[in-house]
Amino acid sequence: MNVLYFGMGRESIVPPMKMGLAGYFNTRIWTGVLDPIEVRCCVMKQADITAAIVQFELITVTSELQQAVRSVTQKHLRDFVMIVTATHCHTAPELRIGRGGYDENYVPFAAAAYEKALLQAIHSLSECRSIQSGQAFSMDFCFNRRFWMKDGTVVTNPPKCSPDIVRPEGEIDPEIPLILLENEHGKLLFASISNHADTTGGTEISGDWPARTAHETEKVLGPGSMCIPLIGCSGNINHFDIHDPGEQTSPEEARRIGNGYAVSIINGLKNLHEEPLTLEKACRKFHIGSRELFPEELSEAQEILRKYPAEDTAGSSAPLTARDFAEKSPKVLRYFAENLIKVAQAKKEFDFEVSSVSLGNAVVIGLPAEPFVEIGLEIRKEIFAGNTQVLCAIMNNGSGSGYIPNLWNYRRGGYENTPRSNPYSIHAAAELKKICRKLKEDLKK
Template sequence: MQRRFVSLTRPQERAPAGRCSKTENRPGKRDRTREGLLVKVGLAEVNITPPLGNQIPGYGPKERLSTGVRDELYVKAMAIESADTSLAFIVIDIISLELDSCERIRKRVQEATGIPAGNVMVACTHTHTGAPRPEGEYALRYYPILEDKAADAAIIAYARREEASVGFGRGYEDTISFNRRFYMKDGTVQTNPGVLNPNIDRPEGPIDPEVLVMRIDNAQGEPIGVVSNYAVHTDCVGGTEYSSDYPAYISRTIKQLYGESVVSLFFQGACGNLNHIDVSGRIDAKLVPHRVRMGNRLGLEIAKVRDLTKTSADEVLLSTASRFITVSARALRAHEIEWAHHKLVELDGMSEESMTARQLMEKARAERRLQSQGKPLPTRAYEIQVSAIGDLAIVALPSEMFVEFGLEIKDKSPFAYTIINELSNGSGLGYVCTPQACDHGGYEPTGALFSEEAGGRFVQAAIDLLHERHAARCLHK
């Protein structure tokens, strides 16, 4: 079966992008070193592995208490400063984060460092074998610790900042990410229909094979950090042991190549409909576990790009801006209400102990659907944030975005490099689906947290902010 993925030229073939237009009365180039625009960067990683016995989220309400540690969980942070602007980026090995936790983290960072809360980006790796959600006695005791350590990582990174040189590059990896939604031969669409399923016709959508890299060296030219970005679900471990999934193996590769003190900061791309399952059956996880194979492949590609990337200690202009977009939940269609009734009848009489994780999740969703009938659609404001670091833009988006949205933002971005960073700034869980996916059904649209137009509105807000940040950058040139 032939795979489909987005048309993306390989790094060496990609046309230049993100250049500022020249004007007749543009002032001459200034001595930025003398103006103090040398960049300073600090990085840190703090262990946040919780006690055993906590619920591991990621597969619905079925009990899955942690029994061990496969890989330690971390919060990692980067603080970057140039002239009078400072930004902080925090990435937590957790499936999602709620808004109140994010606000407390940002507030603590601002109080300790002076970095404005709006200049702090808080994101999740979305690991499905990570720290618990704030539910239950254990977790409620753990969350204040998690929030403090998340802020601590940024505070430590800020205290460690030193003169640095940075550069940006891109790579390509199309063998570890797969669109998980498929047209079947009967015309329906299914999510994860199974390896070697003879009824599969073709994937519904693309993948995003771009690997984006930010190289960070100190004043002596020694590596201190590597920022990377890729789009594929961190859901290839399973079991009851804590693990940060394949980003742990990216980090191991980076540390083995460049030193134990080098921090690997990974931003999760738009991967709501992407995962690691190759339905053609070509990949045997018994030979090399998915997390190892994926992390090693990405780690080596990131290292290759990093080594080919030139760095500069100046010309790094920083800025950030946010926009809040209010969207409603999705109005359910008649067939979706029918599905909920049918599902509850199907599961009637089964004990929760006998149900699979998928059945428990479907039961909970069916119950929520029926409970919502006749009630006003709830609304919520979600933050879209864009931060610029020279030629690089980092777009923070809410929840689990379908890859099509990330690709559209990248295609319309005026920056040379655009990182998509989903599950950011306290957005919580939930799929932001394309209208096409809502029409076709499958697993992801069974949730109804976001209206069908939400994704388009988030994308437009991100594109507007990107152009605003790019225009402001050009004024400083």
């Protein structure tokens, strides 16, 4: 059997310039560094197969960042498949063009940092001694954030303890699939967690709970080791417990959740199983049309624009989030209405890429945008049912940010399926699952 090699690298991506933080509807210029953010990279090689998995502690991987990363990688690797993903943390630099606080110099900076991490990974390539896979479990921190209300509509992040809440609209995925590799330099752990990284709040740079999870897990893995906490399908999932009246946005909350996930993962490491020392790769691209508009969406947006005067939403001093949408803040309603009109006029279409890397009989799948949790469950439990562990990583390879709901989520309410937050065709989920089935067949060949 051909020898499998892997190497790891990491580099800080704390911006050298003042710029905005991503994740909310208004501009937040960063004021300090709560904890440093970084890019993590691993390179794997076996015979003529080369794969790289890269994670940025950023809101997403834009097409501009993806192009820069691919250009850098082509200087050092040949004939490779990449999964380039993000932790989706909401206290990291805004790299999406046109958003408040965007700075055009940040993407080149982040790409240069990635190149340093990539070279570390290449220079540290050494023989893989073992691949193990298994599963952790935690349902303490993840909640479906879309709720049926007594009036028959669905609301995202309704007021906590509201008597009008009936039940969650959908599921959660409390499983945390794991893949662990080891070589002479240390251990490399992939863990896929289906939850949103939006717990810290404020105006300081932070990697949120995924950074904490990685840090605490690496203490146990040992010197030279790396934990890459992939974010699984979680477009309709977050950490808000509607039965808890307390505030759940703070650095302390991020530490609590990050530490909790680390404990679950560390317990999961006690029950891993050996995998064959094999590496396979596959990649598929597909095209998605623009968001179809329902008649009532357009008429409602026009009515909102008539009803509420124009305001500088981006310049708001208070954070504007999905909870403001749930509470029907006029400023946020107008913001969404304006963006609906823009989507209707732009009719933008999208090219997505789904990448996969299999290690033994376990597989990591890079998915575009932010699919809802039920899509991830179907991919993991049905489409890739024959694999020992299936780890999803969202916002893959330049897909940017935007939700991919199930078809049945539309016309119910909530903000994720509005054209502002979901600019893709309403059939995107079906197309994504169709591509995943083809990818599964590719890996069998």
